[in-house]
Structures are given as structure tokens and as C-alpha cells.
Amino acid sequence: MKVKEGDRVLLIDEKGKKFLVRVEKGKTLSTHYGIIELEKLIGADFGDFTYTHNKRGKFYIVEPVIPDLMMKVKRETQIIYPKDAAIIIMWLGIKEGSRVIEIGTGSGSMTIALANAVGENGKVYSYDRNEKFQKNAIKNVENAGLIDRVEFKIRQAHEGFDEKEVDAVFIDLPSPWEALDPAVVALKGGGRLGVLSPTCNQIETMSVKMKERGFIDITSFEILLRHMLPRKGMTRPLERMVSHTGYLLFGIKTSIRLPE
Numbered sequence: 001m002k003v004k005e006g007d008r009v010l011l012i013d014e015k016g017k018k019f020l021v022r023v024e025k026g027k028t029l030s031t032h033y034g035i036i037e038l039e040k041l042i043g044a045d046f047g048d049f050t051y052t053h054n055k056r057g058k059f060y061i062v063e064p065v066i067p068d069l070m071m072k073v074k075r076e077t078q079i080i081y082p083k084d085a086a087i088i089i090m091w092l093g094i095k096e097g098s099r100v101i102e103i104g105t106g107s108g109s110m111t112i113a114l115a116n117a118v119g120e121n122g123k124v125y126s127y128d129r130n131e132k133f134q135k136n137a138i139k140n141v142e143n144a145g146l147i148d149r150v151e152f153k154i155r156q157a158h159e160g161f162d163e164k165e166v167d168a169v170f171i172d173l174p175s176p177w178e179a180l181d182p183a184v185v186a187l188k189g190g191g192r193l194g195v196l197s198p199t200c201n202q203i204e205t206m207s208v209k210m211k212e213r214g215f216i217d218i219t220s221f222e223i224l225l226r227h228m229l230p231r232k233g234m235t236r237p238l239e240r241m242v243s244h245t246g247y248l249l250f251g252i253k254t255s256i257r258l259p260e
Contacts, residue, residue, distance in 0.1 A: 008023075
């Protein structure tokens, strides 16, 4: 497959450093090796390579995947990492055609993952109370080429949501229980709720409130990711790892049981 004007392209140098760029005429990328004229990438094959203007730097031309798009967003907030996003999508049962509410757009990293998962026939409804953060997220999702699959809305979580009978709800808030009752109303029977929180206290409080409202199969865990350094005769784990980023909590709605 060849690179076209407007494509998002991942350029990887020989030491593994990555640059996510949009291929446009007249645009350049400045690197520590030199300048790359992005227009010259048009017509190149993915998997091929290019050089900087001074031939000091060699860069491989790669089609980005969703983890690349998630990690390269412009950040106004802490993002959700691919290691957590993949599990969230699987445990929420999100697939082609799913309708999903996201509460806490942030920088849009998780929004990108959700939009990719729901496909062309699904929809993500992303709510945030901070207009500045969401404007940045909209640009990030647009850059990922997935803006048509997302509706963005500014609202406080406790004020409720416009959608009903959605397949899943994902909450990323400091006090996720503020969005619990609106999530219960929005979810279809058997719909799934997911929460990401940084502390055990938040997960404990939320799990108790979910049980009170009739959720079943409530489970919580965290994902630790350790990369390996593969080398002939010397393979070992990397010294650094992405360890704790948040605790995940999931449950299945069986009936609406709101407090009196």
C-alpha cells in the first residue's frame, strides 16, 4: 500500500524513536538528524524508508496502529494507556455497531480506541465537563481519522445523558459514583459498565454502590505491562516498565435499582 497525501504516517528511526506525522505538501519534520520533506513520502510504500535532507538520518515509513494514535495525542490530561484500553474494550464487549457512552473525554486517547472498536456502524458519545480539554480531544480524534464515529458533549456527569439503551458505559472520573445512576438509566438490560480509578478506595466505594443498584459479575483488577529486550543470548526484561496506571472495575446491569 502506498502513502497518499493526507495520510497519517509513523516515521521510526534506527534507534526506535517514533514520529507521527500527516503527509502534506509543503510540510516538513525537523528531527535531531535533520529535516524530512513530508511531500516526498507521497507514493512511497509503507515499510520502505526515507532519509533526512542531509542523509544523516534514516527513517522507516510505517502505517500507524491504534496504540500509536493513542500515545501520540496532544495531552491536556493524563491519558489511558493501550494496555488498559484493550482490556476495557474486551470486557465491555464493544464491537462493530456498538453504542458506547464515555464519561470523561480527557485528551481523547480512550475515545480513539473506542471509536476504532465500534466501527463505521457504531457510535461513541463522549461527555466531559471541561470545554478546553474536549476541544483538544476533538482535534486528537480528528487527527486519528475517527471523528465521524464520535459525538462530543459538554455536561456534568450527574446531569444525565441523552442516550438510552446503550451497550456499554465507561467512566473515567475522580468520583465515578457521581455518574453511576445516569449510567444505569442509559444502559440497556445486560449492558456493561467499566470504570478506571487510580486508588483502591475509589474502586471499593464504586463496587459497593454498583452492587446496591443490581449489577452482577462485579470484578476488579489492574494490568501490569513489562517489555522484554530481545537480543541473541542476552534476552531479558527492560529496566523500566509501565506498571500501575489505574484499577479497572466492571459489572453487568441486571435491573434499575436507584436509591429512594
